[in-house]
Amino acid sequence: xxxxxxxxxxxxxxxxxxxxxxxxxxxxxxxxxxxxxxxxxxxxxxxxxxxxxxxxxxxxxxxxxxxxxxxxxxxxxxxxxxxxxxxxxxxxxxxxxxxxxxxxxxxxxxxxxxxxxxxxxxxxxxxxxxxxxxxxxxxxxxxxxxxxxxxxxxxxxxxxxxxxxxxxxxxxxxxxxxxxxxxxxxxxxxxxxxxxxxxxxxxxxxxxxxxxxxxxxxxxxxxxxxxxxxxxx
Amino acid sequence: xxxxxxxxxxxxxxxxxxxxxxxxxxxxxxxxxxxxxxxxxxxxxxxxxxxxxxxxxxxxxxxxxxxxxxxxxxxxxxxxxxxxxxxxxxxxxxxxxxxxxxxxxxxxxxxxxxxxxxxxxxxxxxxxxxxxxxxxxxxxxxxxxxxxxxxxxxxxxxxxxxxxxxxxxxxxxxxxxxxxxxxxxxxxxxxxxxxxxxxxxxxxxxxxxxxxxxxxxxxxxxxxxxxxxxxxx
DNA sequence: CATATAGTTCGATCTATAGCGAAGCATAAA
DNA sequence: TTTATGCTTCGCTATAGATCGAACTATATG
Numbered sequence: 001x002x003x004x005x006x007x008x009x010x011x012x013x014x015x016x017x018x019x020x021x022x023x024x025x026x027x028x029x030x031x032x033x034x035x036x037x038x039x040x041x042x043x044x045x046x047x048x049x050x051x052x053x054x055x056x057x058x059x060x061x062x063x064x065x066x067x068x069x070x071x072x073x074x075x076x077x078x079x080x081x082x083x084x085x086x087x088x089x090x091x092x093x094x095x096x097x098x099x100x101x102x103x104x105x106x107x108x109x110x111x112x113x114x115x116x117x118x119x120x121x122x123x124x125x126x127x128x129x130x131x132x133x134x135x136x137x138x139x140x141x142x143x144x145x146x147x148x149x150x151x152x153x154x155x156x157x158x159x160x161x162x163x164x165x166x167x168x169x170x171x172x173x174x175x176x177x178x179x180x181x182x183x184x185x186x187x188x189x190x191x192x193x194x195x196x197x198x199x200x201x202x203x204x205x206x207x208x209x210x211x212x213x214x215x216x217x218x219x220x221x222x223x224x225x226x227x228x229x230x231x232x233x
Numbered sequence: 234x235x236x237x238x239x240x241x242x243x244x245x246x247x248x249x250x251x252x253x254x255x256x257x258x259x260x261x262x263x264x265x266x267x268x269x270x271x272x273x274x275x276x277x278x279x280x281x282x283x284x285x286x287x288x289x290x291x292x293x294x295x296x297x298x299x300x301x302x303x304x305x306x307x308x309x310x311x312x313x314x315x316x317x318x319x320x321x322x323x324x325x326x327x328x329x330x331x332x333x334x335x336x337x338x339x340x341x342x343x344x345x346x347x348x349x350x351x352x353x354x355x356x357x358x359x360x361x362x363x364x365x366x367x368x369x370x371x372x373x374x375x376x377x378x379x380x381x382x383x384x385x386x387x388x389x390x391x392x393x394x395x396x397x398x399x400x401x402x403x404x405x406x407x408x409x410x411x412x413x414x415x416x417x418x419x420x421x422x423x424x425x426x427x428x429x430x431x432x433x434x435x436x437x438x439x440x441x442x443x444x445x446x447x448x449x450x451x452x453x454x455x456x457x458x459x460x461x462x463x464x465x466x
Numbered sequence: 467c468a469t470a471t472a473g474t475t476c477g478a479t480c481t482a483t484a485g486c487g488a489a490g491c492a493t494a495a496a
Numbered sequence: 497t498t499t500a501t502g503c504t505t506c507g508c509t510a511t512a513g514a515t516c517g518a519a520c521t522a523t524a525t526g
């Protein structure tokens with residue numbers, strides 16, 4: 001007993017509805033101001049302020065001041081991964097907050113997970129990258145051939161900002177229940193898609209909307225995303 | 234806003250110290266009775282009973298009656314994976330409940346994660362299985378050659394109980410921060426090690442103790458576990 | 467049967483904390 | 497400067513829920 005890290009502290013921090021809403025909103029990857037987060041959570045500014053300081057103190061969220069605004073974002077990919085894992089569990093248990101809608105389907109197809117592409121297309125991309133030998137081995141190294149492939153896409157690895165963060169990391173998807181690509185490369189690919197006009201972010205949600213041409217190009221490079229059979233209603 | 238699954242409910246369930254202790258204890262993979270869990274959590278039996286019914290209702294824990302005892306276990310691997318992810322986050326943030334002790338080091342080396350091997354040796358085994366081509370592809374299929382390898386170990390896949398649960402699944406390690414093998418094969422391998430006398434479970438913790446011969450055999454088949462460099466004190 | 471043990475249910479208490487109104491800072495614009 | 501906006505601190509209330517004592521049910525054992 002009393003082994004290991006203190007789970008309860010972190011879980012309790014996520015376990016409040018207001019804070020959970022804030023964190024979910026931050027899964028969009030955008031940094032949001034305190035008032036925006038207050039609206040998102042459905043509470044007054046003072047309440048939000050208190051919640052936010054607790055999230056910061058708990059290391060789940062990072063603050064950044066800019067003028068008279070204060071922006072908040074998730075403290076790192078690990079936080080995003082825990083949130084995705086929780087979403088997966090909650091979805092599996094049928095603890096859905098809203099009934100399934102058209103937006104929900106779009107979310108399953110392609111959405112942003114903190115800073116990279118998730119959903120069926122995210123999973124498809126990840127599998128394809130492995131199948132094509134772009135990412136090899138258990139630690140997901142980019143092969144020389146992979147560099148070429150990425151270069152052909154217009155992405156130069158050498159131009160990525162250096163950082164101690166891992167280049168490639170897996171992240172478990174709550175909708176598809178398969179891994180997709182996180183890490184610096186995952187981030188770079190998503191922003192590349194958006195810069196190149198393949199896709200664009202939907203204003204107030206995590207949905208990623210591919211254009212017809214973008215979808216065509218995506219399928220050309222990564223194959224077609226097959227919807228996995230759902231075994232629960 | 235209000236997208237996706239209801240994270241807060243699950244997180245709040247995990248977020249109570251008593252319940253978190255119970256869940257951590259269940260990470261050992263053993264089914265425990267209500268009174269044992271009460272002791273583990275440090276609360277009275279009535280309190281534990283209330284907590285347990287909430288955990289069951291929330292789908293995190295599965296009850297099983299046996300005579301006048303009632304055993305509880307984690308409801309599935311997904312639950313275990315969320316708990317491991319939370320441990321990783323908490324450990325990374327330095328939210329350790331106890332100071333590092335000798336037991337802690339043993340935990341990092343080899344421990345049980347619900348029903349499979351985790352820790353440095355778990356990670357090493359997973360990598361080796363991939364490097365040797367036993368598990369191939371993004372969905373971790375067992376190759377024909379892999380079947381042979383396992384057979385040589387004394388493990389016949391055909392004899393495993395059939396189930397809809399996946400044969401191989403990744404699980405992220407909170408100590409090593411790398412994936413290790415979960416799923417039916419992961420479970421089978423750990424029990425095989427124990428049956429063959431390579432290792433045994435420590436009585437009241439999640440530590441897995443390898444015998445000298447067992448360690449030797451393990452290294453012969455899976456290579457030597459290298460401790461990753463720690464970049465935080 | 468009586469007795470012990472495992473677990474649950476009920477009721478009462480008590481604490482932690484989410485929530486907000488009001489006032490106080492800080493930064494930016496006019 | 498004044499005025500407006502973003503955020504925080506203080507103080508209070510209300511409420512959820514964690515805890516336990518005591519009584520109750522169910523299963524095993526002698």
